[in-house]
Amino acid sequence: MTRAAPGRPRSLGASLLDQVLAETVDPAYAQAAAARAARAAVSAPEPGSPPPGRPSWIRRRRGQGLVALTFALAGLLASVTYEEAASGAQGREEVRDALRQDIRQGTDRVDDLSAQLEQLTAEVNRTRDEALAASAIGQRALEQLATAEREAALLPVSGPGLEVTLGNAPAAADSDPIGGSEEVAQAGVVQDSDVQQVVNALWSSGAEAVSINDQRLGPTTAVRQAGGAILVDFQPVSSPYEIRAIGDPGTLANRFLSTPEASFVADLTRLYGVVFDFARADELQLPGATGPELRNAQPLDPAGDPPAADTPDSTTDGG
Amino acid sequence: MIPILGLAVGVVLGLVLDPSVPLWLQPYLPIAVVAALDAVFGGIRARFDGIFDAKVFVVSFVSNVVVAALIVFLGDQLGVGAQLSTAVVVVLGIRIFGNAAAIRRHLFRA
Numbered sequence: 001m002t003r004a005a006p007g008r009p010r011s012l013g014a015s016l017l018d019q020v021l022a023e024t025v026d027p028a029y030a031q032a033a034a035a036r037a038a039r040a041a042v043s044a045p046e047p048g049s050p051p052p053g054r055p056s057w058i059r060r061r062r063g064q065g066l067v068a069l070t071f072a073l074a075g076l077l078a079s080v081t082y083e084e085a086a087s088g089a090q091g092r093e094e095v096r097d098a099l100r101q102d103i104r105q106g107t108d109r110v111d112d113l114s115a116q117l118e119q120l121t122a123e124v125n126r127t128r129d130e131a132l133a134a135s136a137i138g139q140r141a142l143e144q145l146a147t148a149e150r151e152a153a154l155l156p157v158s159g160p161g162l163e164v165t166l167g168n169a170p171a172a173a174d175s176d177p178i179g180g181s182e183e184v185a186q187a188g189v190v191q192d193s194d195v196q197q198v199v200n201a202l203w204s205s206g207a208e209a210v211s212i213n214d215q216r217l218g219p220t221t222a223v224r225q226a227g228g229a230i231l232v233d234f235q236p237v238s239s240p241y242e243i244r245a246i247g248d249p250g251t252l253a254n255r256f257l258s259t260p261e262a263s264f265v266a267d268l269t270r271l272y273g274v275v276f277d278f279a280r281a282d283e284l285q286l287p288g289a290t291g292p293e294l295r296n297a298q299p300l301d302p303a304g305d306p307p308a309a310d311t312p313d314s315t316t317d318g319g
Numbered sequence: 320m321i322p323i324l325g326l327a328v329g330v331v332l333g334l335v336l337d338p339s340v341p342l343w344l345q346p347y348l349p350i351a352v353v354a355a356l357d358a359v360f361g362g363i364r365a366r367f368d369g370i371f372d373a374k375v376f377v378v379s380f381v382s383n384v385v386v387a388a389l390i391v392f393l394g395d396q397l398g399v400g401a402q403l404s405t406a407v408v409v410v411l412g413i414r415i416f417g418n419a420a421a422i423r424r425h426l427f428r429a
Contacts, residue, residue, distance in 0.1 A: 067376055077355055
């Protein structure tokens, strides 16, 4: 045991550390050894007579058995703990795999249903167009419908425009992808409000049609956040967000850059490293938006009478 | 020789039987293993020092395991379980290292 130099005060922490570092073997061993030595010294003078109590070989044999038993216990404890830890890790991996599988299946199902919906909508539209084209009043309705659909952003459009890219701040080159600082990473993440600001600035700059990552924005399309993911029309989109706007590229760019929203996003870039880029494009292809649910319908009156009052709709599913 | 055999038997028993540990006991198993390791290393060192005593070894083993688990249990009840486990692991870890170094000196004279 190291002793403090005389006259030098030791702090409590230092002496505690000294004790922990020096007293690695249980002092009871030394005591037991001393006691044994004392017993031996007492019984030594008469070597011929048997020692009192049980003979020493029984005591030794019993001690060995106990030690073996204790070691067996230690081995059991270690192996059981190892098994527990291993099975825990395995269980977590299994659960994670199952969840991944679920996500994949869910995504596939959504894709299937979306494709099916698209196909059925096309079929309905075709049938409707055929039915309407048969009569004069139907053709007039068809024209009105085409205008309405164009204004409701249901039809794909193409033309020159502006392409704005917003993206999460790229990870610093030396940052740890797993243990990196959450705080820093969070600050550089694009929020739904940032995307909303850019979209609003584009609309106010005279954009005729806007899409985010090939999701066309219709009159009722919401850009919002749900649990860290940005949803456009209830479909998740991920960074980088490519916001395409159709309009005259020159005016669109000039007006967009002078909006307060654009300088807000530029500030985000300066402060948090958010990616913000824009480019004029000569030819942009924007898909059609998903149409709103059909909530109200009325039969077309062939006689040309003013149509009856709106019938409360029967196709709404819980609207 | 017999203790090593006992250790092997224990390990094999644990792996073969694979006893299910009650859920409330599971958090204390790792700390109990560290405490057991400390007692085992202390025993081996005492053996090399020539002062080994079976009774002391058995008692220190059992009390080490129980006390370590108990401290962590108490800490869990008080809301400082993680910190107390760290404390136990640090202290026992230092002791294991010291004993391992002493054993090494005995074995290799270095």
